[in-house]
Amino acid sequence: MNNPVTVEITRGNRVESRHRGMAVVVDGDGAILFQAGDVEAGVFPRSACKAMQALPLVESGAADAFGFGNAELALACSSHSGEEAHVALAAAMLARAGRDESALECGAHWSSDQKTLIDQARTLIKPSCLHNNCSGKHSGFVCTLVHQGMATQGYVEYDHPLQAEIRATMASLTGAVLDTDHCGTDGCSIPTYALPLASLARGFARMATGGGLEPLRAKAARRLIDACMAEPFYVAGTGRACTKIMQAAPGRIFAKTGAEGVFCAVLPQEGISIAVKAEDGATRAAEAMIAALLGRFLGRETASGEALMAMANRPMKNWNGRHVGDIRVTEALAG
Numbered sequence: 001m002n003n004p005v006t007v008e009i010t011r012g013n014r015v016e017s018r019h020r021g022m023a024v025v026v027d028g029d030g031a032i033l034f035q036a037g038d039v040e041a042g043v044f045p046r047s048a049c050k051a052m053q054a055l056p057l058v059e060s061g062a063a064d065a066f067g068f069g070n071a072e073l074a075l076a077c078s079s080h081s082g083e084e085a086h087v088a089l090a091a092a093m094l095a096r097a098g099r100d101e102s103a104l105e106c107g108a109h110w111s112s113d114q115k116t117l118i119d120q121a122r123t124l125i126k127p128s129c130l131h132n133n134c135s136g137k138h139s140g141f142v143c144t145l146v147h148q149g150m151a152t153q154g155y156v157e158y159d160h161p162l163q164a165e166i167r168a169t170m171a172s173l174t175g176a177v178l179d180t181d182h183c184g185t186d187g188c189s190i191p192t193y194a195l196p197l198a199s200l201a202r203g204f205a206r207m208a209t210g211g212g213l214e215p216l217r218a219k220a221a222r223r224l225i226d227a228c229m230a231e232p233f234y235v236a237g238t239g240r241a242c243t244k245i246m247q248a249a250p251g252r253i254f255a256k257t258g259a260e261g262v263f264c265a266v267l268p269q270e271g272i273s274i275a276v277k278a279e280d281g282a283t284r285a286a287e288a289m290i291a292a293l294l295g296r297f298l299g300r301e302t303a304s305g306e307a308l309m310a311m312a313n314r315p316m317k318n319w320n321g322r323h324v325g326d327i328r329v330t331e332a333l334a335g
Contacts, residue, residue: 007328044192047257055220086234176199261280
């Protein structure tokens with residue numbers, strides 16, 4: 001099945017580039033409300049599924065034991081920009097568990113926020129694991145294990161009990177088969193699993209509505225989603241799509257990006273979940289796709305819907321501020 005062109009990039013009066021993609025929208029019962037492309041194709045959700053991976057932090061009692069609030073839980077679900085506040089909060093989470101950055105196994109990289117990066121280049125010899133965009137998630141992993149009295153060394157490995165628990169949790173939520181045949185290694189070294197895009201959307205629908213979940217998991221899932229909506233800065237950062245999308249409709253949208261053109265979102269009040277994948281892995285395409293579908297299902301005529309559609313269809317300017325082209329979604333997402 002050929003996936004449709006979902007996003008076009010124009011320059012002058014011509015289309016310069018095209019992005020093909022898949023998109024699916026499901027309701028709280030998992031029924032498909034809209035689809036474009038092969039939504040049963042396996043995709044690696046990458047960081048888009050971090051809220052699922054954070055469930056053991058809450059379900060184990062670790063989050064309450066260490067006094068974590070919305071900011072800490074949002075950071076545990078984040079792909080943050082490595083800004084000062086993100087780094088400080090990740091360090092504080094570890095400190096509550098009596099650990100420091102040496103416990104993290106995510107690797108180190110420089111901040112993705114340009115202003116922060118410039119400051120780091122002036123003041124740091126090298127970045128630490130705390131600057132990694134996944135340090136909040138990994139700090140949550142370490143805190144979960146410390147609370148349970150388990151060893152933290154090697155927690156990123158496929159056979160570690162924590163990864164086995166996360167694998168079982170995600171399989172239960174999505175209904176997908178997650179095993180070594182479907183497994184790859186993510187950028188932060190933990191296992192990542194290829195699953196149908198529609199299954200990913202259904203997993204988030206269950207998290208948002210609690211449908212079919214036991215009470216403990218339903219409560220933990222909604223707590224994580226609510227925390228992200230309450231603290232969108234800690235989910236991503238300054239100027240980032242996840243943060244801007246959630247700020248467009250405070251308390252109405254949960255949104256989380258993943259590498260290689262994956263994006264998931266939930267409208268909890270409507271019981272609607274959305275998952276998209278840009279076939280070529282382009283972030284700009286995934287951001288436009290998710291914004292357009294959120295705007296459509298939230299209501300294009302609302303102020304929030306208009307703001308989202310403006311994110312989906314936006315002008316491009318050069319370094320002199322001149323309008324040189326546009327990013328726009330195609331009729332494939334119109335339904």
